[in-house]
Amino acid sequence: MKPCPSTTRQLIRLRDRVLARSRQIMLELSGGDPEGILSPRHHGLILRRQRARLLISRVRIVAFVFAILTPLWIAVDLAVFPPEIALPLGIARLLTSTAFFSLALMYADSDRVWHAWVALGLMFLIPTLFFLYSHSLLAGTDMEGVSAAMAAGYAYLPFVMLSGLAVFPLTALEAAVFALPVVAAQALTGLLGQDLMGWSNQLGATWLLVLIAVVAALAGMSQLHFMAELVRRSSHDALTGCLNRASGEELVRLHFSMARRTGEPVTVVFMDLDRFKSINDRFGHDIGDVVLYQAANAIREQLRDTDTLIRWGGEEFVLLLPGATRSDACRALARLQSNGLGLRPDGRPLTASFGLADTLTPGVSDVDSLVETADRHMYAAKRAGGDRIVAGLEPTP
Numbered sequence: 001m002k003p004c005p006s007t008t009r010q011l012i013r014l015r016d017r018v019l020a021r022s023r024q025i026m027l028e029l030s031g032g033d034p035e036g037i038l039s040p041r042h043h044g045l046i047l048r049r050q051r052a053r054l055l056i057s058r059v060r061i062v063a064f065v066f067a068i069l070t071p072l073w074i075a076v077d078l079a080v081f082p083p084e085i086a087l088p089l090g091i092a093r094l095l096t097s098t099a100f101f102s103l104a105l106m107y108a109d110s111d112r113v114w115h116a117w118v119a120l121g122l123m124f125l126i127p128t129l130f131f132l133y134s135h136s137l138l139a140g141t142d143m144e145g146v147s148a149a150m151a152a153g154y155a156y157l158p159f160v161m162l163s164g165l166a167v168f169p170l171t172a173l174e175a176a177v178f179a180l181p182v183v184a185a186q187a188l189t190g191l192l193g194q195d196l197m198g199w200s201n202q203l204g205a206t207w208l209l210v211l212i213a214v215v216a217a218l219a220g221m222s223q224l225h226f227m228a229e230l231v232r233r234s235s236h237d238a239l240t241g242c243l244n245r246a247s248g249e250e251l252v253r254l255h256f257s258m259a260r261r262t263g264e265p266v267t268v269v270f271m272d273l274d275r276f277k278s279i280n281d282r283f284g285h286d287i288g289d290v291v292l293y294q295a296a297n298a299i300r301e302q303l304r305d306t307d308t309l310i311r312w313g314g315e316e317f318v319l320l321l322p323g324a325t326r327s328d329a330c331r332a333l334a335r336l337q338s339n340g341l342g343l344r345p346d347g348r349p350l351t352a353s354f355g356l357a358d359t360l361t362p363g364v365s366d367v368d369s370l371v372e373t374a375d376r377h378m379y380a381a382k383r384a385g386g387d388r389i390v391a392g393l394e395p396t397p
């Protein structure tokens, strides 16, 4: 007996709702980012590069502002201090300003982590040296009234410096490393008897400085946490939890340049699910989404921790296999094919067409040609009927 068409439609609608809800629950449980699709190593890599870029740009802005502000105070020094103090202080200010200007020009387009650390180190070193010099100059002289007040102002420079820690997204350890020399310089002036505040205030001032450093470091840490979350969200595809195309492309470029430097191979696999449109057409878009999600999961489970799955767009994915030649990748993909990518809603196996290229493939000279070659091979697999791997290694018929 043939089932009544309206009952069939109702059953399909019910199944759609159940599957859509289960997909939603799965995504909610995983926070939209099923753990492991993107290894922490890769997420860390992108975050580190973006943070380094941000740190360097902030250092350069702050350095530029201080390069302008530092010499402006020369007029005040000349007005309140005697020439034997105001003149060397003025020269120190000009040197400090020049150092800040140089820092503002450094590492313009860099996203290297060690560049960011060097820039931050200089950012704190330059005013610390100025503080130590100005302090030793002013501490040896007897001053009263406005001059004494202005001289005491120099003693507060470390407080300004350490509150500036809050501007930078840093870990607790990094904040401690940058804050420690400043606290040490401030304590040193007290130990050497050069305190402009008087002994009674010096200890309390050092303690206050540490507290300010801790609070500023907490602000920097919360910035870092916020940034990590933003990077995670902006770099992932919400449906499958894979890296999205923009971040994926960045990672492919990064691995390509590392492979060029080290001579290690890296393989890019273009993968396109076969006849995916017919799933949407027959069973609806929500079921199509579930199939996509399950396929991404199936691939993830079979990847190594160092491999990355990127959703390139629609039902097209890119697999990035660092350290693998095309032959290695073919073996991994053959395993993937035999274990399967999940089922189509009608119960038949879901298949895909794979196109490969590695850094040793003839004609691959840059990252664009690497991706284009893999894409071309994938289309060759598609033209040949799908459900196959084309690596450019096959004997020509």
Ligand SMILES: Nc1nc2c(ncn2[C@@H]2O[C@H](COP(=O)(O)OP(=O)(O)OP(=O)(O)O)[C@@H](O)[C@H]2O)c(=O)[nH]1
Pocket (backbone or CB within 6 Å): 239, 272, 273, 274, 275, 276, 277, 278, 280, 284, 285, 286, 287, 288, 289, 292, 313, 314, 315, 382, 386
């Ligand atoms: N459900 C769902 N479908 C999507 C999504 N992104 C793209 N698609 C669909 O994927 C289908 C891709 O269709 P085609 O490019 O014709 O590819 P195909 O049907 O897989 O055919 P072959 O690639 O030749 O095997 C289209 O129906 C798109 O609407 C998505 O996020 N969810």
